[in-house]
Amino acid sequence: MFLKLIWESFRFALQALKSNLTRTILSLLGVTIGIFAIIAVFTLVDSLEKNIKASFSFLGTNVIRVDRFPFGGGGEYPWWKYFQRPPATFQEYQFLKQRLKNAESVTISASADALLKAGSNSFSGANLEGVLFDYKEVFDVPVDQGRFFTELEISAARNVTLIGMKIANALFPGQDPLGKELKIKGHKFLVVGIFKEEGEGLFDLPSKDEACLVPYGSFAKMYNVGRFGIEPTIAAQGTEDDIGLIALENEMAGLLRNKRGLKPTQEDNFALNKSEYIQNAIGSIFDVISIAGWVIGGFSILVGGFGIANIMFVSVKERTNIIGIQKSLGAKNYFILLQFLFEATFLSLFGGMAGLLIVFLMTFVPLGSLEVTISFKNILLGVGLSSAIGVVSGIIPATLAARLDPVEAIRST
Structure with a gap:
């Protein structure tokens, strides 16, 4: 019917x-x-x-970053006070890594624009980043060819690198870049991996096509990393059951205040930025x-x-x-x-x-x-x-x- x-x-x-x-x-x-x-x-x-x-995928997912400036702006907070804040340090990274209970993984990295050379070819404006082995646990590392760094290469600060597809095509046109050498500030680096091509984005934002990763120690040999040089960034990956990363944020704030010796009456001298802030x-x-x-x-x-x-x-x-x-x-x-x-x-x-x-x-x-x-x-x-x-x-x-x-x-x- x-x-x-x-x-x-x-x-x-x-x-x-x-x-x-x-x-x-x-x-x-x-x-x-x-x-x-x-x-x-x-x-x-x-x-x-x-x-x-x-x-904005370079910010990671479910990640909290330790910075001097908040993503959302400081409101009425004087801008000049942000410049007085101390940057994150490698010692603070080690402190957080040992004590954080609400984080899946913690890492530290530092970045700078660099000129890469290979023979008569060069690539300017590459996003050079010094990373640790746990970097791949916090951020996406889409390796298309080759491999990521080994723990030994990271700890020994060996001159090895992963490069993006744009860099590979510019420095090694018509060749297989794996196993080839390129120069960064006069230092030779062995190419061990190539990132998966991302293509053009809507904005001029960091892309894996123009990225170049090296071990953190190797980066520190070429650049001054610290308060009067390039500021590193500590990033922690939260657990899936920590909705809104509330537990991780509170724990990180308490540990950082303790590490920096802040009294209860003193305000925070750091900003904890969530990657979801921009997405929201x-x-x-x-x-x-x-x-x-x-x-x-x-x-x-x-x-x-x-x-x-x-x-x-x-x-x-x-x-x-x-x-x-x-x-x-x-x-x-x-x-x-x-x-x-x-x-x-x-x-x-x-x-x-x-x-x-x-x-x-x-x-x-x-x-x-x-x-x-x-x-x-x-x-x-x-x-x-x-x-x-x-x-x-x-x-x-x-x-x-x-x-x-x-x-x-x-x-x-």
Whole structure:
């Protein structure tokens, strides 16, 4: 019975489309534009947010960094006080590594822009970073060829390096860089690994394509690391059950205050920055854009809903005689009601699917470094929203049809 009802409703919906094609298309255009506007905005927002967050992947996930400056700014805190704060030290890293209980791993690193050379080729502006073995436990190290450093290479401060794809192509064009040597500030380094290529990002942010990793000790030999030189950064990876990294943040703050000899009345002379801060800030911005998409698409859907309601009122008027015959043959009110509700839903789905098709075709349009993809979640949202509009638009005409008196309906012409 249910399947028969669906089939008849689908058939009547097709008849409504065919009987007055121009009127029906114009009426469904509102739903099509509305669904397109909402899903297009959501698709662009999701894709843009995904690309931007990927650009900040160098900050790590579920990570707290020890810095002098907070990510969110200091508010009314005098900016000049930040410069008076001491930078993180290797001794503080060792202190935290030995005592932190709410961290999966702790590491320290230091970075600088560097000029790399190999024979007559050079690459300027490389993001040179000195790291320890536990660096790969805190940050993502996507090695495509070769390997990461061994613990022996790190502890012995050997001159080995991992380089990005841009550096590899610039210094060793048409060659396999593994096992080759390059020079950093006159020091020879052996290439043991190459990062997976990331491609162009939306912003000019640190990329693994331009990255060059060396052991922390090797970095310290070439650069002055400390208060009057390059400031290192301590980073700790939190546990998965520590929601918001609250436990880790409190523990790190207490240990750092203890290590730096701060009295209870003294304020912190360090900033604990969470990698999620920037991602949450980005998410808040896109939430506002999503609301704008709802408003813009909502007006179009409202117009489309009235269009479908108009089609259904006309359909009820044209089929009043048929409704009377059906009821005289024993058709229940709910049968008539569901028949028109299904018809309204199918009509709305036709318009919604057309909107989704336009969004899908839009994903093939090249937008530079922005890769646009329509998610399954947004497809379900479009289908669900179309169905809901169909039900809301068809409920009044369907109710009127179900309440028709069979005798009066049969007499109508």
